[in-house]
Amino acid sequence: MSATATSAQAKGLDASNGKIQSSANIPENKRHINQRTASDWVIDIIIWILVAFVIVAIIYPLWFVIIASVSNQTLVNNGQVLVWPKGFSWYGYEQIFHDSRIWNGYLNTIIYSGVGTALNLIVTLPAAFALSRSEFRGRRLIMLFFTITMFVNGGLIPTYLLYKQVGLIDSWLVFIIPTAVNVYNLIIARSFFETSIPEDLHDAAQIDGLGYFRYFIKIVLPLSSAIVAVIGLYYLVQHWNDFFTGLIYINTYEKQPLQMVLRDILLANSAFAGGNGSTAGAGYGQELADQIKYGVIIASTLPLLVIYPFIQKYFNKGVMIGAIKG
Secondary structure, three states: OOHHHHHHHHHOEOOOOOOEOOHHHOOHHHHOOOOOOHHHHHHHHHHHHHHHHHHHHHHHHHHHHHHHHOOOHHHHHOOOOOOOOOOOOOHHHHHHHOOHHHHHHHHHHHHHHHHHHHHHHHHHHHHHHHHHOOOOOOHHHHHHHHHHOOOOOOOHHHHHHHHHHOOOOOOHHHHOOOOOOOHHHHHHHHHHHHHHOOHHHHHHHHHOOOOHHHHHHHHHOHHHHHHHHHHHHHHHHHHHOOOHHHHHHOOOHHHOOHHHHHHHHHHHHHHHHHOOOOHHHHHHHHHHHHHHHHHHHHHHHHHHHHHHHHHHOOOOOOOOOOOOOO
Protein backbone atom coordinates (compact mmCIF):
# COMPACT_ATOMS: atom_id res chain seq x y z
CA MET A 1 0.00 0.00 0.00
CA SER A 2 1.35 3.45 -0.89
CA ALA A 3 2.18 6.20 1.63
CA THR A 4 -0.66 8.32 0.29
CA ALA A 5 -3.20 5.55 0.87
CA THR A 6 -1.80 4.91 4.33
CA SER A 7 -2.13 8.61 5.23
CA ALA A 8 -5.69 8.73 3.93
CA GLN A 9 -6.56 5.68 5.97
CA ALA A 10 -5.07 7.29 9.10
CA LYS A 11 -7.14 10.42 8.59
CA GLY A 12 -10.29 8.54 7.63
CA LEU A 13 -12.16 5.80 9.40
CA ASP A 14 -10.53 3.56 11.94
CA ALA A 15 -11.18 0.08 10.54
CA SER A 16 -11.26 -1.47 14.01
CA ASN A 17 -14.00 0.62 15.59
CA GLY A 18 -15.56 2.64 12.76
CA LYS A 19 -14.95 6.04 14.43
CA ILE A 20 -14.05 9.14 12.46
CA GLN A 21 -10.47 10.21 13.17
CA SER A 22 -10.23 13.31 10.97
CA SER A 23 -11.90 16.65 11.62
CA ALA A 24 -12.15 17.18 7.88
CA ASN A 25 -15.36 15.12 7.85
CA ILE A 26 -17.03 17.20 10.64
CA PRO A 27 -19.64 19.63 9.27
CA GLU A 28 -18.74 23.30 9.52
CA ASN A 29 -21.78 24.21 11.65
CA LYS A 30 -20.98 21.51 14.22
CA ARG A 31 -17.27 22.40 14.31
CA HIS A 32 -18.05 25.93 15.53
CA ILE A 33 -21.09 25.12 17.67
CA ASN A 34 -19.28 26.00 20.92
CA GLN A 35 -17.78 29.23 19.61
CA ARG A 36 -19.85 32.16 20.95
CA THR A 37 -19.83 35.64 19.50
CA ALA A 38 -20.00 38.95 21.37
CA SER A 39 -23.69 39.34 20.47
CA ASP A 40 -24.45 35.95 22.07
CA TRP A 41 -22.88 37.08 25.33
CA VAL A 42 -24.78 40.37 25.24
CA ILE A 43 -28.10 38.56 24.75
CA ASP A 44 -27.28 36.16 27.60
CA ILE A 45 -26.47 39.06 29.92
CA ILE A 46 -29.72 40.83 29.04
CA ILE A 47 -31.70 37.63 29.68
CA TRP A 48 -30.02 37.08 33.05
CA ILE A 49 -30.71 40.69 34.05
CA LEU A 50 -34.39 40.31 33.16
CA VAL A 51 -34.62 37.00 35.06
CA ALA A 52 -32.95 38.57 38.11
CA PHE A 53 -35.36 41.51 37.96
CA VAL A 54 -38.39 39.19 37.83
CA ILE A 55 -37.06 37.11 40.75
CA VAL A 56 -36.48 40.22 42.87
CA ALA A 57 -39.91 41.61 41.96
CA ILE A 58 -41.53 38.38 43.16
CA ILE A 59 -39.45 37.65 46.26
CA TYR A 60 -38.89 41.15 47.68
CA PRO A 61 -42.55 41.90 48.63
CA LEU A 62 -42.68 38.68 50.65
CA TRP A 63 -39.30 39.42 52.22
CA PHE A 64 -40.44 42.95 53.11
CA VAL A 65 -43.52 41.61 54.89
CA ILE A 66 -41.29 39.23 56.87
CA ILE A 67 -38.83 41.92 58.00
CA ALA A 68 -41.63 44.43 58.63
CA SER A 69 -43.40 41.96 60.92
CA VAL A 70 -40.39 41.95 63.30
CA SER A 71 -39.30 45.59 62.92
CA ASN A 72 -40.15 48.87 64.64
CA GLN A 73 -43.19 50.17 62.79
CA THR A 74 -42.07 53.78 63.06
CA LEU A 75 -38.98 52.90 61.05
CA VAL A 76 -41.10 50.87 58.62
CA ASN A 77 -43.53 53.75 58.06
CA ASN A 78 -40.63 56.18 57.55
CA GLY A 79 -39.17 53.95 54.85
CA GLN A 80 -36.03 53.07 56.81
CA VAL A 81 -36.63 49.31 56.66
CA LEU A 82 -35.65 48.10 53.22
CA VAL A 83 -33.51 44.95 53.36
CA TRP A 84 -32.92 44.04 57.02
CA PRO A 85 -35.18 44.40 60.07
CA LYS A 86 -34.58 47.33 62.42
CA GLY A 87 -35.79 47.70 65.99
CA PHE A 88 -36.34 43.95 66.28
CA SER A 89 -39.58 42.99 68.08
CA TRP A 90 -41.72 39.87 68.35
CA TYR A 91 -44.77 41.81 69.57
CA GLY A 92 -46.96 41.01 66.56
CA TYR A 93 -46.35 37.26 66.74
CA GLU A 94 -46.73 37.26 70.53
CA GLN A 95 -50.18 38.83 70.24
CA ILE A 96 -51.18 36.36 67.53
CA PHE A 97 -49.91 33.10 68.99
CA HIS A 98 -50.78 33.90 72.62
CA ASP A 99 -54.42 34.01 71.54
CA SER A 100 -55.83 30.53 72.11
CA ARG A 101 -58.35 31.04 69.32
CA ILE A 102 -55.67 30.88 66.65
CA TRP A 103 -54.74 27.27 67.45
CA ASN A 104 -58.36 26.23 67.18
CA GLY A 105 -58.58 28.13 63.89
CA TYR A 106 -55.44 26.38 62.60
CA LEU A 107 -56.89 22.98 63.52
CA ASN A 108 -60.20 23.76 61.82
CA THR A 109 -58.53 25.01 58.66
CA ILE A 110 -56.23 21.97 58.47
CA ILE A 111 -59.26 19.67 58.77
CA TYR A 112 -61.32 21.62 56.24
CA SER A 113 -58.42 21.86 53.79
CA GLY A 114 -57.28 18.23 54.16
CA VAL A 115 -60.69 16.57 53.98
CA GLY A 116 -61.96 19.03 51.38
CA THR A 117 -58.96 18.57 49.06
CA ALA A 118 -59.18 14.78 49.37
CA LEU A 119 -62.88 14.84 48.47
CA ASN A 120 -62.21 17.24 45.59
CA LEU A 121 -59.64 14.90 44.05
CA ILE A 122 -61.80 11.81 44.63
CA VAL A 123 -64.71 13.44 42.79
CA THR A 124 -62.92 15.55 40.15
CA LEU A 125 -60.43 13.03 38.73
CA PRO A 126 -62.88 10.14 38.01
CA ALA A 127 -65.42 12.61 36.59
CA ALA A 128 -62.76 14.15 34.33
CA PHE A 129 -61.63 10.71 33.19
CA ALA A 130 -65.18 9.64 32.35
CA LEU A 131 -65.80 12.86 30.42
CA SER A 132 -62.56 12.37 28.48
CA ARG A 133 -63.65 9.01 27.01
CA SER A 134 -64.86 9.41 23.42
CA GLU A 135 -67.11 6.34 23.73
CA PHE A 136 -69.13 8.03 26.49
CA ARG A 137 -72.03 9.35 24.40
CA GLY A 138 -73.53 11.74 26.94
CA ARG A 139 -70.30 13.46 27.85
CA ARG A 140 -70.89 16.63 25.80
CA LEU A 141 -74.32 17.24 27.32
CA ILE A 142 -73.04 16.62 30.85
CA MET A 143 -70.07 18.89 30.21
CA LEU A 144 -72.50 21.58 29.07
CA PHE A 145 -74.39 21.36 32.36
CA PHE A 146 -71.10 21.68 34.25
CA THR A 147 -70.04 24.67 32.17
CA ILE A 148 -73.34 26.53 32.71
CA THR A 149 -72.62 26.66 36.45
CA MET A 150 -69.54 28.78 35.72
CA PHE A 151 -71.74 31.57 34.34
CA VAL A 152 -75.02 31.20 36.26
CA ASN A 153 -75.18 31.56 40.04
CA GLY A 154 -78.27 31.33 42.20
CA GLY A 155 -77.19 34.20 44.43
CA LEU A 156 -76.39 34.49 48.11
CA ILE A 157 -79.92 34.39 49.56
CA PRO A 158 -81.16 31.33 47.59
CA THR A 159 -77.87 29.57 48.40
CA TYR A 160 -78.27 30.34 52.11
CA LEU A 161 -81.86 29.05 52.10
CA LEU A 162 -80.77 25.88 50.29
CA TYR A 163 -77.96 25.23 52.78
CA LYS A 164 -80.41 25.79 55.63
CA GLN A 165 -82.87 23.25 54.22
CA VAL A 166 -80.20 20.55 53.85
CA GLY A 167 -78.72 21.25 57.29
CA LEU A 168 -75.37 22.76 56.30
CA ILE A 169 -75.72 26.00 58.27
CA ASP A 170 -73.25 26.06 61.19
CA SER A 171 -71.83 22.70 60.09
CA TRP A 172 -68.23 21.99 59.14
CA LEU A 173 -69.53 20.16 56.05
CA VAL A 174 -70.45 23.52 54.50
CA PHE A 175 -66.73 24.01 53.81
CA ILE A 176 -66.46 20.70 51.95
CA ILE A 177 -69.60 19.44 50.22
CA PRO A 178 -70.73 22.52 48.22
CA THR A 179 -67.25 22.89 46.69
CA ALA A 180 -66.69 19.19 45.93
CA VAL A 181 -66.14 19.97 42.23
CA ASN A 182 -64.57 23.02 40.66
CA VAL A 183 -65.56 23.11 37.00
CA TYR A 184 -62.37 24.89 35.93
CA ASN A 185 -60.22 22.17 37.51
CA LEU A 186 -62.51 19.54 35.98
CA ILE A 187 -61.89 20.97 32.51
CA ILE A 188 -58.12 21.03 33.09
CA ALA A 189 -58.09 17.39 34.21
CA ARG A 190 -60.31 16.27 31.33
CA SER A 191 -58.05 18.00 28.80
CA PHE A 192 -55.00 16.34 30.37
CA PHE A 193 -56.55 12.86 30.11
CA GLU A 194 -57.56 13.49 26.49
CA THR A 195 -54.19 14.77 25.29
CA SER A 196 -51.56 13.18 27.54
CA ILE A 197 -52.76 9.60 28.04
CA PRO A 198 -52.30 7.60 24.79
CA GLU A 199 -55.21 5.47 23.67
CA ASP A 200 -52.72 2.67 23.06
CA LEU A 201 -52.49 2.19 26.80
CA HIS A 202 -56.23 1.59 27.01
CA ASP A 203 -56.07 -0.89 24.16
CA ALA A 204 -53.28 -2.76 25.91
CA ALA A 205 -55.23 -2.70 29.18
CA GLN A 206 -58.28 -4.19 27.48
CA ILE A 207 -56.16 -7.00 26.06
CA ASP A 208 -54.97 -7.71 29.61
CA GLY A 209 -58.58 -7.82 30.81
CA LEU A 210 -58.67 -4.51 32.71
CA GLY A 211 -61.95 -2.65 32.98
CA TYR A 212 -62.28 1.12 33.09
CA PHE A 213 -62.01 1.35 36.86
CA ARG A 214 -58.86 -0.78 37.15
CA TYR A 215 -57.37 0.95 34.10
CA PHE A 216 -57.96 4.33 35.75
CA ILE A 217 -56.51 3.24 39.11
CA LYS A 218 -53.52 1.20 37.90
CA ILE A 219 -52.46 3.01 34.73
CA VAL A 220 -53.97 6.49 34.41
CA LEU A 221 -53.43 7.77 37.94
CA PRO A 222 -49.74 6.75 38.18
CA LEU A 223 -49.12 8.65 34.92
CA SER A 224 -51.06 11.70 36.14
CA SER A 225 -49.01 12.75 39.16
CA ALA A 226 -48.42 16.19 37.65
CA ILE A 227 -52.07 17.07 37.13
CA VAL A 228 -53.01 15.55 40.50
CA ALA A 229 -50.41 17.74 42.24
CA VAL A 230 -51.45 20.90 40.39
CA ILE A 231 -55.19 20.44 40.94
CA GLY A 232 -54.57 19.36 44.54
CA LEU A 233 -52.63 22.58 45.14
CA TYR A 234 -55.41 24.67 43.60
CA TYR A 235 -58.00 23.03 45.83
CA LEU A 236 -55.79 23.31 48.91
CA VAL A 237 -55.25 27.05 48.40
CA GLN A 238 -58.97 27.50 47.77
CA HIS A 239 -59.91 25.84 51.06
CA TRP A 240 -57.08 27.46 53.04
CA ASN A 241 -58.03 31.01 51.99
CA ASP A 242 -61.79 30.52 52.35
CA PHE A 243 -63.12 33.01 54.88
CA PHE A 244 -66.42 33.97 53.20
CA THR A 245 -68.00 30.61 54.03
CA GLY A 246 -67.19 31.01 57.71
CA LEU A 247 -68.40 34.61 57.67
CA ILE A 248 -71.84 33.78 56.21
CA TYR A 249 -72.70 30.22 57.18
CA ILE A 250 -70.93 29.57 60.52
CA ASN A 251 -72.44 30.88 63.76
CA THR A 252 -70.35 28.96 66.30
CA TYR A 253 -66.97 30.58 66.87
CA GLU A 254 -65.29 27.24 67.66
CA LYS A 255 -65.95 26.15 64.06
CA GLN A 256 -64.46 29.25 62.43
CA PRO A 257 -61.44 28.76 60.11
CA LEU A 258 -58.06 30.38 60.61
CA GLN A 259 -58.77 33.26 58.23
CA MET A 260 -61.76 34.41 60.30
CA VAL A 261 -59.78 34.18 63.55
CA LEU A 262 -56.94 36.24 62.12
CA ARG A 263 -59.46 38.75 60.77
CA ASP A 264 -61.00 39.18 64.22
CA ILE A 265 -57.57 39.62 65.84
CA LEU A 266 -56.65 42.25 63.27
CA LEU A 267 -59.95 44.11 63.62
CA ALA A 268 -59.72 44.07 67.42
CA ASN A 269 -56.23 45.61 67.37
CA SER A 270 -57.22 48.13 64.72
CA ALA A 271 -60.17 49.20 66.85
CA PHE A 272 -57.83 49.53 69.84
CA ALA A 273 -55.47 51.70 67.80
CA GLY A 274 -58.27 53.95 66.58
CA GLY A 275 -59.92 54.27 69.98
CA ASN A 276 -56.90 55.53 71.89
CA GLY A 277 -57.45 58.89 73.57
CA SER A 278 -54.29 60.88 72.89
CA THR A 279 -52.77 61.47 69.49
CA ALA A 280 -49.46 59.94 70.58
CA GLY A 281 -51.24 56.95 72.06
CA ALA A 282 -53.28 56.50 68.92
CA GLY A 283 -50.12 56.60 66.82
CA TYR A 284 -48.42 54.01 69.02
CA GLY A 285 -51.50 51.80 68.94
CA GLN A 286 -51.61 52.01 65.16
CA GLU A 287 -47.97 50.95 64.98
CA LEU A 288 -48.73 47.87 67.07
CA ALA A 289 -51.75 47.12 64.89
CA ASP A 290 -49.58 47.39 61.78
CA GLN A 291 -47.05 44.95 63.23
CA ILE A 292 -49.85 42.51 64.01
CA LYS A 293 -51.13 42.97 60.45
CA TYR A 294 -47.80 41.88 58.98
CA GLY A 295 -47.66 38.96 61.41
CA VAL A 296 -51.15 37.88 60.35
CA ILE A 297 -50.04 37.78 56.71
CA ILE A 298 -47.09 35.51 57.55
CA ALA A 299 -49.11 33.26 59.87
CA SER A 300 -51.78 32.70 57.23
CA THR A 301 -49.45 32.05 54.27
CA LEU A 302 -46.52 30.21 55.89
CA PRO A 303 -48.03 26.68 55.65
CA LEU A 304 -48.67 27.09 51.91
CA LEU A 305 -45.17 28.46 51.37
CA VAL A 306 -43.76 25.37 53.10
CA ILE A 307 -45.88 22.94 51.07
CA TYR A 308 -45.36 24.50 47.64
CA PRO A 309 -41.66 23.54 47.11
CA PHE A 310 -42.57 19.86 47.50
CA ILE A 311 -45.27 20.14 44.81
CA GLN A 312 -43.56 22.54 42.41
CA LYS A 313 -41.41 19.82 40.83
CA TYR A 314 -44.52 18.20 39.33
CA PHE A 315 -45.48 21.31 37.37
CA ASN A 316 -42.82 20.79 34.69
CA LYS A 317 -42.33 17.08 35.08
CA GLY A 318 -42.62 14.98 31.94
CA VAL A 319 -44.90 12.27 33.31
CA MET A 320 -45.26 10.46 29.98
CA ILE A 321 -41.52 9.72 29.57
CA GLY A 322 -41.16 5.97 29.39
CA ALA A 323 -44.91 5.31 29.35
CA ILE A 324 -44.73 3.75 25.86
CA LYS A 325 -41.79 1.69 24.73
CA GLY A 326 -40.77 0.97 21.19
